[in-house]
Amino acid sequence: VQLVESGGGLAQPGGSLRLSCAASGFTFSSYAMAWFRQAPGKEREFVAAITWRGGITYYADSVKGRFTISRDNAKNTLYLQMNSLKPEDTALYYCAKGRDRITSQPVDYWGQGTQVTVSS
Numbered sequence: 001v002q003l004v005e006s007g008g009g010l011a012q013p014g015g016s017l018r019l020s021c022a023a024s025g026f027t028f029s030s031y032a033m034a035w036f037r038q039a040p041g042k043e044r045e046f047v048a049a050i051t052w053r054g055g056i057t058y059y060a061d062s063v064k065g066r067f068t069i070s071r072d073n074a075k076n077t078l079y080l081q082m083n084s085l086k087p088e089d090t091a092l093y094y095c096a097k098g099r100d101r102i103t104s105q106p107v108d109y110w111g112q113g114t115q116v117t118v119s120s
Helices: none
Strands: 002-006 009-011 017-024 033-038 045-050 057-059 067-072 077-082 091-097 114-118
Touching (some): 017 114, 033 077
Antiparallel strands (some): 033 045, 033 091
16 A cells, blocks of 8 residues: 655645545555544644545534635545644645445555645
8 A cells, every 4th residue: 555645745725726636456446545644743633534425524623714725536545635734734734545335544554744844
């Protein structure tokens, strides 16, 4: 199993970024997926999750209305569209594979992470 994140970088407050996670080594379309993040000095926290066909999504309260999780099963890719970014969104963002079609936790595999920094 490989999960490779990309799309991180520096954004200004109020700006946008789109993260991608390229998945391989398993049947991507058969599993729920999620995004987590870890800020310096803090524990890793849940950001968003999506079921196997994308029919149901879940969000942490801190990102609800600003972030959108989506997936393209034909491309084996998971996305996180992040709008209205805030400095407190600064973190290392991880892609995560769930263990079945519906539930993303407990996480089965983690990606290496992509850094998102929100600063003026």
